[in-house]
Every structure is written in structure tokens, then in C-alpha cells.
Amino acid sequence: xxPISWYLLLGAFLFACGVTGFLIKRNIITLFMSIELMxxxxxxxxxxFATRLGTLDGHIFVFFVMVVAAAEAAVGLAxxxxxYRTRETLNVDRVNLLKL
Amino acid sequence: MHLFLFLLFGAFCVxxxxxxxxxxxxxxxxxxxxxxxxxLALIYLLLGAEFVAVVQVIIYAGAIMVLFIFVIxxxxxxxxxxAKGSNVAKIFGIPGLFAGGIIGIWVxxxxxxxxxxxxxxxxxxPANKVGMMLFTKYLLAFEVTSILVLIAIMGAVVLAxxxxx
Numbered sequence: 613x614x615p616i617s618w619y620l621l622l623g624a625f626l627f628a629c630g631v632t633g634f635l636i637k638r639n640i641i642t643l644f645m646s647i648e649l650m651x652x653x654x655x656x657x658x659x660x661f662a663t664r665l666g667t668l669d670g671h672i673f674v675f676f677v678m679v680v681a682a683a684e685a686a687v688g689l690a691x692x693x694x695x696y697r698t699r700e701t702l703n704v705d706r707v708n709l710l711k712l
Numbered sequence: 713m714h715l716f717l718f719l720l721f722g723a724f725c726v727x728x729x730x731x732x733x734x735x736x737x738x739x740x741x742x743x744x745x746x747x748x749x750x751x752l753a754l755i756y757l758l759l760g761a762e763f764v765a766v767v768q769v770i771i772y773a774g775a776i777m778v779l780f781i782f783v784i785x786x787x788x789x790x791x792x793x794x795a796k797g798s799n800v801a802k803i804f805g806i807p808g809l810f811a812g813g814i815i816g817i818w819v820x821x822x823x824x825x826x827x828x829x830x831x832x833x834x835x836x837x838p839a840n841k842v843g844m845m846l847f848t849k850y851l852l853a854f855e856v857t858s859i860l861v862l863i864a865i866m867g868a869v870v871l872a873x874x875x876x877x
Contacts, residue, residue: 614714617822618722619755620819621816625726626725626748632733641780641784641787645741652749655768656756659759659761659764663836668845672846679860682861684864686864686865686867690867692787694872
């Protein structure tokens with residue numbers, strides 16, 4: 613049988629990949645996808661612990677995490693479209709002024 | 713069988729996550745993220761959480777990633793520019809990678825408490841129980857979530873609107 617630590621290790625790996633992508637990538641859409649990867653790692657940990665403890669509370673928390681992720685993606689992509697209209701670039705290094 | 717399926721879909725997850733990092737084009741990163749999410753849904757099924765697995769496929773791999781790909785195609789995002797690697801990354805990254813790998817191997821070699829045995833195909837987290845809990849114990853949080861979603865909808869509409877000035 614698979615120990616719970618393997619699931620947690622996979623979740624930690626996904627979270628670490630998300631952090632790495634957030635730090636090394638320059639495209640603003642890829643940064644957003646790295647955040648989604650981090651949230652997926654967290655969700656895997658929630659489900660592993662929920663199965664281990666035999667409760668359903670972890671599943672509820674996963675539901676809320678998914679709602680927050682969906683809201684974040686909608687608002688964030690709207691911001692990306694707005695930034696692209698004014699700057700005409702997706703490179704986060706070029707977006708360094710608050711005022712146009 | 714359980715171990716084989718976990719290793720297979722775990723390998724898909726790891727490969728997709730690494731592919732997301734090394735791809736230069738945004739659309740390739742998005743497609744590898746879909747691979748990660750799909751195989752994660754199957755890992756949730758292995759853990760017996762079938763409600764979360766279905767929601768993962770519908771919301772994450774369905775709705776959110778379609779939104780991402782839609783925006784990528786709308787903005788015509790090509791390959792990203794490359795910059796020179798910084799020295800700080802080399803100084804801290806390589807020892808950090810070694811330390812992370814050693815911690816990972818140490819965890820794999822530990823004999824922790826065994827996970828509860830869940831037969832393949834067992835429905836452990838059924839939608840009716842999750843829904844019952846959502847509308848009794850977590851009712852307040854659920855209602856607050858509706859306000860959050862409403863604000864998100866309004867924010868997205870206002871932010872993405874063309875200003876007529």
C-alpha cells in the first residue's frame with residue numbers, strides 16, 4: 613500500500629515546481645499557470661490528509677480552494693488583457709511603471 | 713495495481729510540471745498543465761475522492777484552462793524572451809536542489825504509518841455527503857463564496873472592458 617508521505621511528496625514537488633516557475637518565468641500568463649500548479653499541489657495534500665483522517669472536511673476545503681482559484685483566474689486574466697492593451701507586452705520585466 | 717497506477721500518474725504529473733517549466737511557448741506550458749491536472753484527477757480517484765476528481769476535471773481542466781488558452785490565443789502570445797541566468801540562482805539553486813532531492817529520498821525511505829486501504833473503484837467521498845456537509849457545517853463559508861464569485865465576475869467585466877474615453 614502506498615504511504616501517505618508519497619502523496620505529500622508529490623504535492624510538495626508540484627508546489628516547488630510552481631514556485632520555481634513563478635520565479636524564473638517572464639511571461640505573465642505562465643506566472644499565472646505556475647500559481648495554479650501551486651494550488652494543485654496544495655489540493656493534493658488536502659485530499660491525502662482527508663483520506664488519512666477519514667473525514668470529508670478536506671474535500672470541502674478543496675472546493676473552496678477551487679472557487680478561489682476560479683475567481684483569481686477570471687480577475688487575473690482580465691487584468692492581463694487590460695495590461696496588454698496599454699503596454700502591448702506580456703513580459704513582466706517590461707511592466708515596471710504604475711502610470712503609463 | 714494501486715502502486716502501479718500511482719507511479720504512472722505521478723510520473724505524468726512530474727513530467728508535466730517539469731515540461732511546464734522548460735517550454736518557451738505559453739501554449740505548450742498550458743497544455744502540459746492540462747496533463748498535470750488530468751493525471752491529478754486520477755490520483756484523487758485512487759485516494760477515493762471522486763467528487764473532487766470530477767470537479768477537478770470540470771472546473772480546472774475544463775473551465776480554467778479553457779479560459780487560459782482563450783486568453784493566450786486572444787493575445788497572440790509567442791515565445792518568451794530569454795535572459796541570462798543570474799549568479800545568485802547558481803549559488804543558491806544547485807545546493808538547494810541537492811538538499812530538496814536528499815529530503816525527498818529520505819521521505820521515500822521512511823516507513824511512516826500506512827495509509828488506509830481504499831479499494832480501486834470505491835466511492836469514498838460521494839457527492840451527496842460532501843453536499844450535505846457543505847450546506848450544514850460550512851453553510852456560512854459557502855454563502856460568502858457566492859459573494860466572492862459575484863465580485864470576481866464584476867471585477868473581470870470592469871477590468872476587461874474597453875475604456876471609452
